[in-house]
Amino acid sequence: MAERAEHTPMDGVEKDQPIVICDEVHVEYRTLSTGKRITPGSATGILQRGGRKLQTVHALKGVSFVARANESIGIIGTNGSGKSTLMRTITGLTPPSRGAVYAKSRPNLLGVGAALMSDLSGSRNIILGGLAMGLTREEIESKYDEIVEFTGLREFIDMPMRTYSSGMSARLKFGIATAAQHEILIVDEALSVGDRDFQKRSEARIREIREAAGTVFLVSHSMRSIRDTCNRTIWIEKGVLRADGDTKDVVKEYEKHK
Amino acid sequence: MSKSSELAEEYGLARVGARPSLPSYLKQVWERRDFTLSLARYRIQSENERNRLGMAWVLLRPIFSACVYGLVFGFILAGSRPPNFVSFVVIGVFLLEFFNSSMNGGSKAIISNSSLVQSLPFPRMVLPLAKVLECLLNFMPTLLLMVAITTFNGARPNLQWLLFIPLIVLFTIFNTGVALIFARLTVHFRDLSQFIPFVSRMIFYTSGVFFDPSRILKNFPEWEPVYNWHPLHNVLSIARGILLPDYDIPWHFWGQFAIWAVVILVIGVVFFWKAEERYGRES
Numbered sequence: 010m011a012e013r014a015e016h017t018p019m020d021g022v023e024k025d026q027p028i029v030i031c032d033e034v035h036v037e038y039r040t041l042s043t044g045k046r047i048t049p050g051s052a053t054g055i056l057q058r059g060g061r062k063l064q065t066v067h068a069l070k071g072v073s074f075v076a077r078a079n080e081s082i083g084i085i086g087t088n089g090s091g092k093s094t095l096m097r098t099i100t101g102l103t104p105p106s107r108g109a110v111y112a113k114s115r116p117n118l119l120g121v122g123a124a125l126m127s128d129l130s131g132s133r134n135i136i137l138g139g140l141a142m143g144l145t146r147e148e149i150e151s152k153y154d155e156i157v158e159f160t161g162l163r164e165f166i167d168m169p170m171r172t173y174s175s176g177m178s179a180r181l182k183f184g185i186a187t188a189a190q191h192e193i194l195i196v197d198e199a200l201s202v203g204d205r206d207f208q209k210r211s212e213a214r215i216r217e218i219r220e221a222a223g224t225v226f227l228v229s230h231s232m233r234s235i236r237d238t239c240n241r242t243i244w245i246e247k248g249v250l251r252a253d254g255d256t257k258d259v260v261k262e263y264e265k266h267k
Numbered sequence: 268m269s270k271s272s273e274l275a276e277e278y279g280l281a282r283v284g285a286r287p288s289l290p291s292y293l294k295q296v297w298e299r300r301d302f303t304l305s306l307a308r309y310r311i312q313s314e315n316e317r318n319r320l321g322m323a324w325v326l327l328r329p330i331f332s333a334c335v336y337g338l339v340f341g342f343i344l345a346g347s348r349p350p351n352f353v354s355f356v357v358i359g360v361f362l363l364e365f366f367n368s369s370m371n372g373g374s375k376a377i378i379s380n381s382s383l384v385q386s387l388p389f390p391r392m393v394l395p396l397a398k399v400l401e402c403l404l405n406f407m408p409t410l411l412l413m414v415a416i417t418t419f420n421g422a423r424p425n426l427q428w429l430l431f432i433p434l435i436v437l438f439t440i441f442n443t444g445v446a447l448i449f450a451r452l453t454v455h456f457r458d459l460s461q462f463i464p465f466v467s468r469m470i471f472y473t474s475g476v477f478f479d480p481s482r483i484l485k486n487f488p489e490w491e492p493v494y495n496w497h498p499l500h501n502v503l504s505i506a507r508g509i510l511l512p513d514y515d516i517p518w519h520f521w522g523q524f525a526i527w528a529v530v531i532l533v534i535g536v537v538f539f540w541k542a543e544e545r546y547g548r549e550s
Contacts, residue, residue, distance in 0.1 A: 026278055027274060027275070027278050027280065028280075029280075030271050030274060030275050030280060031271075032271035032272060032275075033271075073271065075271075075274070097385060097386075098283075098284075099283065100283070100388055101283040101284030101388055102284075102384070102385050102386065102387075102388060103385065104284045104544045104545065105284075109271075109272065109282050109283075110282065110283040110284070111271070111272070111275035111280035111281065111282055111283065112280055112281065112283045113278070113279070113280050113281075115283065115388055116283070121386075121387065122386070123380075123382040123383040123385070123386040123387065124383055124386075124387060126309055126310070126313045127313075128312075128313035128316040128317060129309055129312060129313050129316075133309060133312075136305065137305055137306070137309055140299075140301055140302040140305050140306075141302060141383075141387050141389065142387065143299070143302075143388075143389065145301065146301050169316070
């Protein structure tokens, strides 16, 4: 995997330049096994921390790959195989327990939804979501109309988000999240939302981003969207990298396995 | 050094999620000030959307608790009520509300926002800071109400009242430090968030919200110098000295509380920043 392009100056993105490198990434989660925070009298728990059952989940077991400029990489695998953990590790949200991730810029996860507040209107949420992704107020204002246009929610934009249908709020989230210029973009199953028309628009949007600069990671269970948008696919199973290569071959192998 | 890290170095890729140095971390936090402010303002709005009386609850809550404490302890203390009892209790309850909401909110700032922490990259310090800012914004109208009530009970506005500005600044600094410390502690010790109500009650009853501690301390003179370092007691005494004609401003408390504020803030910032990489994982 270490074949190198001609040495290039640091600025300017060259084709085949590595953008993201995962080096033997391990992730272990520690959680309380009950998943409950309190039982009566557990206030004493702080004095005997070792006494509570801490469970370790080994979500990623040494994943390595190099992603290059202008690649669009599909991530596939069964539920709980570690796909989302891998994506969160690439963005630096879940730090690896061992190994390291290197990236040209901080990758962006299409996960703006967590920043939004359901009691507030769509327009307030566009501002809040934009700020949460690191846009400045001016940038948001200049993109505001474009976002509203893309989501097609113009007449509902002043209503609280809790009144939106799930498809409507998914459109809003996607619209906000893709408003920023991304060098590295991670899309976690966002393409399966919305009606046919919106799916087309979001796929086009992703292709745009890819052409503009970047590397796109697409996590999905839909082999159709993987085939349509990705030129390379990585298959993860139980935290281990099972296959990495041309989308056609990997998807075929994955479907045979199922 | 593996092959990958050499490759990364050759192309100028940086390690993702590495904790930045303290100065550049604080710079990042500062760059996110718009986000911090919007988070605080929108939270208040969204909180108020849920109740019919909306913003009025910001005032009603401390009024009700002042009524409860005032009535109960007004009776219990009957003979030994401090002078100007209504204003005395109102100042105590309202100021403590700012502290308690900051400490409580700070302790939940990370753990109750784990989905946000796991899906967007930004300096995590934004969350407790936004919480304290939210508490400060909620505190402003209660401050006005407090001034109105004390005026109604005989206090007269004068230039000294301007001293409230530095007091609130110091108080906010102190609360920020406390919020940052608890924001990290609860990440490591989940159960602590259950313990915090007791801590705040302890602080509430020891800081002299509805009694004058000096009266009790007369019997234990050797403890007085120790007790006089109680930060919340400092704040309340200064506030009463400023607002109420029957009380003097204890000037030496200013220096003490300023030390408290700065020390707690520095400890809070460093302590919180040290664990920046871990907030996404231990949840």
